[in-house]
Every structure is written in structure tokens, then in C-alpha cells.
Amino acid sequence: MLSKLLIRGATILTMEGPDAIIETGEILMEDGWITHVGLPGSAPGYFDMDEVIEADGEVAMPGFVNCHTHAAMTLLRGYADDMSLMPWLSEKIWPFEDRLTGEDVYWGTMLACLEMIKSGTTCFGDMYFFMDHVARAVEKSGIRAVLARGMVGVAPTGAAALTESEELVKNWNGKADGRITAMLGPHAPYTCPPDYLGKVMDLAAKLKVGVHIHVAETRTEYDDMLKQYGKTPVQHLDSLGLFKLPVLAAHCVHLDQEDMEILAQKAMGIAYNPQSNMKLASGIAPMAKLLDLGATVGIGTDGTSSNNNLDMLEELRAGSYLQKVGTMNPEVLPAYRTLQMATIDGALCMGLGDRVGLIKEGMRGDIILVDIKQPHMCPQHNLVANLAYAANCGDVRTVIIDGKLVMLDGAVLTMDEEKVMAEAQERAMRLAGK
Amino acid sequence: MLSKLLIRGATILTMEGPDAIIETGEILMEDGWITHVGLPGSAPGYFDMDEVIEADGEVAMPGFVNCHTHAAMTLLRGYADDMSLMPWLSEKIWPFEDRLTGEDVYWGTMLACLEMIKSGTTCFGDMYFFMDHVARAVEKSGIRAVLARGMVGVAPTGAAALTESEELVKNWNGKADGRITAMLGPHAPYTCPPDYLGKVMDLAAKLKVGVHIHVAETRTEYDDMLKQYGKTPVQHLDSLGLFKLPVLAAHCVHLDQEDMEILAQKAMGIAYNPQSNMKLASGIAPMAKLLDLGATVGIGTDGTSSNNNLDMLEELRAGSYLQKVGTMNPEVLPAYRTLQMATIDGALCMGLGDRVGLIKEGMRGDIILVDIKQPHMCPQHNLVANLAYAANCGDVRTVIIDGKLVMLDGAVLTMDEEKVMAEAQERAMRLAGK
Numbered sequence: 001m002l003s004k005l006l007i008r009g010a011t012i013l014t015m016e017g018p019d020a021i022i023e024t025g026e027i028l029m030e031d032g033w034i035t036h037v038g039l040p041g042s043a044p045g046y047f048d049m050d051e052v053i054e055a056d057g058e059v060a061m062p063g064f065v066n067c068h069t070h071a072a073m074t075l076l077r078g079y080a081d082d083m084s085l086m087p088w089l090s091e092k093i094w095p096f097e098d099r100l101t102g103e104d105v106y107w108g109t110m111l112a113c114l115e116m117i118k119s120g121t122t123c124f125g126d127m128y129f130f131m132d133h134v135a136r137a138v139e140k141s142g143i144r145a146v147l148a149r150g151m152v153g154v155a156p157t158g159a160a161a162l163t164e165s166e167e168l169v170k171n172w173n174g175k176a177d178g179r180i181t182a183m184l185g186p187h188a189p190y191t192c193p194p195d196y197l198g199k200v201m202d203l204a205a206k207l208k209v210g211v212h213i214h215v216a217e218t219r220t221e222y223d224d225m226l227k228q229y230g231k232t233p234v235q236h237l238d239s240l241g242l243f244k245l246p247v248l249a250a251h252c253v254h255l256d257q258e259d260m261e262i263l264a265q266k267a268m269g270i271a272y273n274p275q276s277n278m279k280l281a282s283g284i285a286p287m288a289k290l291l292d293l294g295a296t297v298g299i300g301t302d303g304t305s306s307n308n309n310l311d312m313l314e315e316l317r318a319g320s321y322l323q324k325v326g327t328m329n330p331e332v333l334p335a336y337r338t339l340q341m342a343t344i345d346g347a348l349c350m351g352l353g354d355r356v357g358l359i360k361e362g363m364r365g366d367i368i369l370v371d372i373k374q375p376h377m378c379p380q381h382n383l384v385a386n387l388a389y390a391a392n393c394g395d396v397r398t399v400i401i402d403g404k405l406v407m408l409d410g411a412v413l414t415m416d417e418e419k420v421m422a423e424a425q426e427r428a429m430r431l432a433g434k
Numbered sequence: 435m436l437s438k439l440l441i442r443g444a445t446i447l448t449m450e451g452p453d454a455i456i457e458t459g460e461i462l463m464e465d466g467w468i469t470h471v472g473l474p475g476s477a478p479g480y481f482d483m484d485e486v487i488e489a490d491g492e493v494a495m496p497g498f499v500n501c502h503t504h505a506a507m508t509l510l511r512g513y514a515d516d517m518s519l520m521p522w523l524s525e526k527i528w529p530f531e532d533r534l535t536g537e538d539v540y541w542g543t544m545l546a547c548l549e550m551i552k553s554g555t556t557c558f559g560d561m562y563f564f565m566d567h568v569a570r571a572v573e574k575s576g577i578r579a580v581l582a583r584g585m586v587g588v589a590p591t592g593a594a595a596l597t598e599s600e601e602l603v604k605n606w607n608g609k610a611d612g613r614i615t616a617m618l619g620p621h622a623p624y625t626c627p628p629d630y631l632g633k634v635m636d637l638a639a640k641l642k643v644g645v646h647i648h649v650a651e652t653r654t655e656y657d658d659m660l661k662q663y664g665k666t667p668v669q670h671l672d673s674l675g676l677f678k679l680p681v682l683a684a685h686c687v688h689l690d691q692e693d694m695e696i697l698a699q700k701a702m703g704i705a706y707n708p709q710s711n712m713k714l715a716s717g718i719a720p721m722a723k724l725l726d727l728g729a730t731v732g733i734g735t736d737g738t739s740s741n742n743n744l745d746m747l748e749e750l751r752a753g754s755y756l757q758k759v760g761t762m763n764p765e766v767l768p769a770y771r772t773l774q775m776a777t778i779d780g781a782l783c784m785g786l787g788d789r790v791g792l793i794k795e796g797m798r799g800d801i802i803l804v805d806i807k808q809p810h811m812c813p814q815h816n817l818v819a820n821l822a823y824a825a826n827c828g829d830v831r832t833v834i835i836d837g838k839l840v841m842l843d844g845a846v847l848t849m850d851e852e853k854v855m856a857e858a859q860e861r862a863m864r865l866a867g868k
Contacts, residue, residue: 078814081823281764325716389742392743
């Protein structure tokens with residue numbers, strides 16, 4: 001039997017285009033698929049519904065797609081801040097991560113999924129380790145995810161990471177009712193030498209999965225790559241043939257004109273992480289230019305040790321404002337364009353653009369309901385500007401992922417919120433040696 | 435008889451210094467004054483309390499001080515975005531403002547006060563017009579405010595604005611149980627010629643009030659002033675003797691080294707408006723340098739047509755991150771320093787540093803309670819980092835201003851929230867010609 005879920009009374013922001021807004025409408029989901037989007041009373045089979053959500057005064061829009069994070073790093077939130085990159089990594093982050101167990105990663109990821117669901121994120125792109133535990137947390141929480149085992153070619157774990165990546169793909173790609181997709185995650189060009197990247201590329205081609213990689217995040221990386229290979233990070237990767245595969249390139253802060261053209265023409269997608277780039281003082285990524293060149297750009301929060309939350313509304317706003325001041329042009333990344341980046345374009349960046357990111361017949365039902373009857377979104381001159389520039393994550397009231405109710409009016413249905421926070425707190429304190 | 439209010443069980447972030455945190459404590463307020471801050475059970479006269487607030491799992495901290503805004507511009511939220519400055523002002527903002535009535539300004543300010551209280555702001559610095567109506571809204575809402583009638587010397591209203599400013603000071607300075615302070619508000623050096631500024635300075639000296647002025651917000655202003663007067667905006671104002679008065683200088687984006695030294699040594703305070711400067715593409719203000727030089731810097735949201743909300747947690751975070759990326763140094767504006775800017779330093783900027791911005795005996799009771807038992811603030815490695823970098827305005831649960839409960843567990847007690855939103859919505863639509 002079909003499971004049928006109907007949303008009634010919402011204003012529908014389909015994200016199919018600036019004018020594709022239904023003032024009051026309804027959305028029918030059957031077995032996870034959106035099968036009807038229309039005016040009030042137009043959905044067939046009202047009396048057969050398993051669940052009807054009355055959404056008067058709320059906006060229905062596609063859930064946010066966070067296309068670059070390291071979910072389990074919630075355990076490091078607030079553990080080290082306001083430091084220069086190398087002491088931050090070598091004295092604080094890496095020693096902490098060395099002590100992580102699989103169960104720690106499970107609970108850290110559970111906490112991240114809880115926070116993401118509560119703030120309206122329905123899909124995330126992750127790169128970390130103990131990925132079997134990450135996948136279990138994704139399965140349990142009900143969220144959608146694109147998972148990659150981070151692989152550091154220069155580390156002793158380099159060979160094992162290749163094996164684990166293959167296991168992740170075999171065990172989890174397409175699992176959790178199709179909510180999990182796998183990619184390969186070579187960490188970065190400066191941590192994965194050409195021969196190692198060659199192995200990664202062979203494996204990706206064999207397993208038919210894409211590649212998620214950090215690229216040109218810092219000026220140091222850019223300069224070091226130039227010195228070592230005589231090429232920029234992007235041109236180095238291009239010369240190795242990486243972009244023949246579907247590539248999600250995270251950060252892309254330091255680029256020359258040719259780099260931008262390569263990324264615009266050849267990358268599946270670029271993950272823009274504005275708050276991480278600001279907080280770590282990495283730089284202002286040239287996203288307005290990349291968009292002009294036709295690149296597909298999504299938005300990511302990065303991990304919570306460099307952010308420090310997973311709030312996509314805050315992130316997309318910071319992303320728009322940072323481009324405006326960075327280019328000294330207030331017209332770039334306008335409100336609607338930025339919302340697209342945080343939804344459908346993020347999905348496209350991870351190869352999921354045929355499935356999520358729009359409210360449209362034939363897509364999976366990843367939908368959030370946002371309460372717009374709030375002082376900070378009053379008056380309602382412009383719904384899109386209010387969402388992009390004034391809303392906050394607390395306005396997200398209801399979350400549906402893959403056609404299933406995951407949060408109803410602020411209450412998460414798939415996880416025990418108290419238990420998740422207690423486990424994360426206890427493990428974080430142990431790991432910090434407290 | 436004294437009115438007595440006791441907060442029990444909270445973690446107290448006094449803002450008297452990074453180590454001045456009381457793990458669990460209590461705060462006594464009598465007739466609006468903080469008369470005791472101490473450990474559990476230490477407050478005298480428990481059984482005499484008029485009100486006891488149980489705050490287990492919450493943090494008590496000074497309310498946020500928003501030291502530069504134009505409150506009634508809530509009516510323009512989302513009315514015009516993503517535009518270049520001059521068409522934005524001349525085609526959208528100014529024609530809309532020309533249609534405002536005093537009652538419109540009252541309801542726009544009421545909406546702003548509602549939004550500010552809900553997001554933990556207990557004091558704001560305002561510059562607008564129909565200030566009698568602004569003051570009435572401040573009185574009614576229970577918030578604290580420093581009010582200035584914006585004066586444009588080159589406008590036909592220039593002379594009247596001086597008279598209205600004097601009336602504002604006479605009618606409202608020290609009123610609303612002392613919650614209202616008045617300043618003079620010459621708009622900016624490029625809209626107030628030297629002779630007009632001379633009149634403003636004479637009036638300020640006569641009335642014994644400070645001056646709130648926009649300074650060096652855009653590159654255009656900076657260049658134009660150089661061309662017209664052969665001096666930068668700051669040096670022009672200094673040569674006129676403005677800084678002999680207590681001056682709150684808003685924006686201060688475009689400065690040379692001498693400007694920075696003048697401001698650091700002579701200005702009462704500087705209002706840093708990071709999100710407005712980003713969204714309007716005004717530039718990145720050199721706040722890290724100004725702080726190094728010893729300047730007093732507070733944080734402002736600016737009006738909601740260039741922001742688009744009045745959320746100080748979002749603003750202080752953007753302020754810190756923007757300085758980090760702007761200076762390429764992740765160590766500047768660390769978490770605690772940024773919280774200081776949003777509380778005590780903001781109070782100092784407006785001449786209220788002896789009254790609000792700290793939780794300390796002898797200060798007025800402007801205190802907020804923040805619920806920190808939330809997934810996005812878990813784990814609790816560092817309370818200060820969680821507040822500065824991870825909290826959102828929805829975490830503010832209870833607000834006390836001048837020793838009076840203004841919001842309790844999310845419910846605003848001084849205003850009818852539905853009525854305020856309905857009035858603002860109706861007036862905004864009329865003003866927009868809809």
C-alpha cells in the first residue's frame with residue numbers, strides 16, 4: 001500500500017523560478033515521491049491520506065542542502081576557536097580527532113543530524129572517517145546524505161582509507177531507502193599525491209561514484225602547489241584528469257581566471273563555505289565570478305569547529321552578504337539566487353538534482369515548513385527577501401524527508417533529543433580530557 | 435515599597451571579564467537596580483520577593499546593546515534589496531519615507547522593539563524622525579533607548595529638525611523611568627554643512643547631550659569630502675571641533691591612519707554595522723585596528739532595509755567573522771571580545787556604561803536569560819564560544835529591562851504581538867501603494 005502525506009494551506013516556494021510561488025496550495029506525497037503540487041482542493045484522494053499537515057501561515061519550500069560538512073565534528077564545537085590555522089589543527093583539532101572511536105563518531109553525527117533537521121537541512125554532504133557509523137546515524141535520523149570517507153594519501157592510513165571507501169560504497173550506496181549516496185573523498189591535492197589520486201580515480205571509475213575534495217582553501221595551499229607542481233591546485237587536478245569524474249570541489253577560495261573557467265566548465269559542483277572561510281580567515285571565494293561563468297555553486301557550513309553551527313539560513317545569508325562586500329557590488333547573489341544555491345544547486349553539486357531541491361512532481365519529498373508569522377519577517381513586502389535575509393533557523397517548524405515526517409511543529413520524531421545531547425556531551429568531555 | 439526580582443539557578447556571565455563567570459548563582463534586583471550577584475542562597479530576603487525566576491539550564495548575561503539603528507524602518511523590511519546605493523535610496527527608500535506619518539513611525543518602532551526584545555536586545559540607539567512617536571513606543575514596550583532626531587542640514591527640514599531635536603531632549607531625556615536618553619543626530623558630514631554642524635554643536639553644548647552621526651560610510655562620501663574640503667570626513671569633523679562633544683560615530687568604514695587615531699582618542703564610541711556594510715557593499719570597517727588603537731567599538735544592526743533584521747547575535751557573529759577574513763587573521767575579535775562589544779562597549783558608546791552592559795551591583799537590571807540546552811550549543815566545551823558563534827536569537831527566553839520582566843519564557847508581556855504585526859503589515863502595504 002502507498003503511504004500518502006498531504007500538506008495543505010501553505011504558501012509554496014517551489015524553487016522552480018522566482019515567479020513559481022503558489023500563494024496557497026497543497027502538496028501530495030506518495031511513497032516518498034511528490035505526485036501533485038497545486039491549488040487548494042486539487043490533490044486527489046483526500047480521504048485516503050495517512051497524514052494531513054495543516055500549514056496555514058507557513059511556507060513550504062525544499063529543505064536546505066548542506067553540501068560540505070564534517071558532521072561528527074559537532075563534538076569539537078567550541079573546543080578551539082580564534083586561533084591561527086596550523087596551531088589550531090596540530091595542537092587542538094588533530095589530537096582530539098585521533099582519540100575518536102566509531103561510537104563517538106556515531107553520536108557526533110547523530111547530534112549533527114539533530115541540529116540539521118531542526119534548522120531545516122534535509123540533505124548533507126559529509127567527509128569524515130568511521131563512515132559505517134556515520135551511515136548508521138543517517139539511517140536512524142531519517143536525513144538524506146552523500147557520504148565520503150576522507151582519504152589522506154600522505155598518512156599511514158592512506159591505503160586502508162581506499163579499502164574503507166570501497167566498503168562504504170558497497171555497503172551503503174543507495175541504502176536507507178535510497179537516502180544514502182556514496183562518493184570518494186580524497187582530502188585535498190596537497191595531502192593526496194598524484195599517484196594516490198590516480199588510485200582514487202581508478203576506484204571511482206570502477207565503483208561509478210563521484211569525488212568530493214577540498215580545493216584551494218588557503219593561500220598557503222595555493223602557493224605550495226605552485227611551488228611543488230608549477231601549477232595551481234585546480235590546474236594540477238585538471239592535468240591529472242580528475243574532472244573527467246563528477247567532482248564536488250569544496251572551498252575554492254584561491255583561484256586564477258583559468259582555474260575559474262576549469263571549475264565552471266568541468267566540476268559537477270562547488271561548495272561555498274562562507275562562514276568557515278571568514279572564521280579561519282581563509283579568504284573570500286570568488287563565487288559571484290564563478291556563477292557568472294556558469295559554475296554550479298552550492299552552500300556548505302563546513303564542520304562545527306570552524307563555523308560553529310550547521311545553520312544553513314545563517315550560512316546562505318553570510319554567503320550573499322560576503323559576496324556583495326567582497327565584490328563591492330550589492331547586486332550580486334540576490335535573495336532568490338542565494339536560496340537556489342542553498343537548495344537545488346546544492347543538490348546538483350552532489351549529483352542529486354534529479355531527486356531533491358525542488359517542490360515538483362517526480363522529485364522526492366524533502367520539504368520544510370517555515371513559520372513566517374514572526375515579527376522579524378513582518379511586514380511581508382517580499383517573501384523571498386524575508387526568508388533569505390531575515391528568517392532564522394527557529395522559524396523552521398516541520399521537516400519532511402523522503403516523504404516521511406521527521407520533525408512536526410518543532411518536535412523531532414526520529415531521535416531522542418535528550419539522549420543524543422547527553423551522549424555527545426559525555427563523549428566530548430572525555431575526548432577533551434575533562 | 436521596593437520591587438524585588440530574583441533570578442535563581444542561572445550560569446551568570448557578568449561580562450566583567452573572561453573569568454567572571456558564576457557557574458550557578460543568583461541575581462537580585464531591587465527597584466530596577468542590581469543589588470546582589472552571588473552564589474546560590476546568598477541573596478537576602480528570599481521570602482520578600484515579588485517575583486522569582488527559576489533559570490536552571492539558562493545563562494544570565496547583560497542584554498544586547500544595539501548602538502545604531504533606525505527602528506521604524508522595519509516597515510521597509512524586504513521592500514527593496516540587492517540594489518545599488520543611489521537608485522535604492524532615490525527610487526525606493528526616500529519616496530517611501532516621505533509618505534510616513536507619525537503613527538506609522540510609532541507602529542514601525544513598536545515592531546522593532548518587539549523584535550529586539552524577542553532577540554535579547556535591551557537597549558538601542560536610534561536616529562529617525564517623528565521622535566515623539568518613537569519615544570512613545572519605547573515607553574510602551576519597556577525597552578531602553580538613546581534617541582536622536584536625524585537632521586539633514588541641506589534639506590528644507592533642516593531648521594525644523596533643530597527645533598524638534600530640542601523638543602525631543604526637553605520632553606523625553608531621562609523619561610520613561612529613566613529608560614530614554616536623548617542625543618542630537620546630525621545625519622552625516624556630507625548632508626550637514628559646517629555652519630549647520632556649528633548650530634548642532636551649540637545646541638548639544640547648551641542641552642548637555644551627545645551627538646550621534648554617520649561618518650565615512652561609503653567610499654563615495656570619503657572621496658567627495660576630500661574633494662570638497664580637502665579633508666577626510668573624520669578630519670573635517672575634527673577640524674570643526676565636533677569631537678569636543680561626546681560623539682557616537684556610526685559606520686566608520688573608510689578611514690586613514692590619522693582618522694583612526696582621532697576616533698580612538700576622541701570619539702565616545704564607534705558603531706560597527708557589519709551586515710549593513712556587507713549588504714550595501716560599503717566595505718569592511720577597520721575595527722580590529724581601531725580596537726588596537728584603544729577605540730570603544732559597539733555593534734549596531736543599522737535599519738532593517740539594509741540588514742534585514744535586528745538580531746544582535748547574528749550581527750556580532752558577522753562582525754567577528756568579517757574582521758577575521760578582512761584582516762586575514764583568525765585571532766582578531768575573539769568570542770569574548772565580541773560579546774563585550776555587543777554589551778558593555780555598546781553601552782559605553784552611548785554614554786550608558788555606568789548604568790547597563792554588566793551584571794554587577796549598582797547597574798540597572800538589563801538582563802537576558804538564554805537557553806543553552808540546545809543541540810546547536812552542545813557539547814559545552816566553551817560557553818562563551820557557544821554564545822558568540824553558535825547561539826541564535828530563538829535561544830533568548832526571558833528578558834528583563836530596568837529590573838522589570840519584559841519577556842518571560844518567550845512571551846512578551848508589554849505588547850500585543852498580533853496587534854503590532856497587524857498594524858505594521860497594514861501600514862507597510864499602504865505605504866508601498868499595495
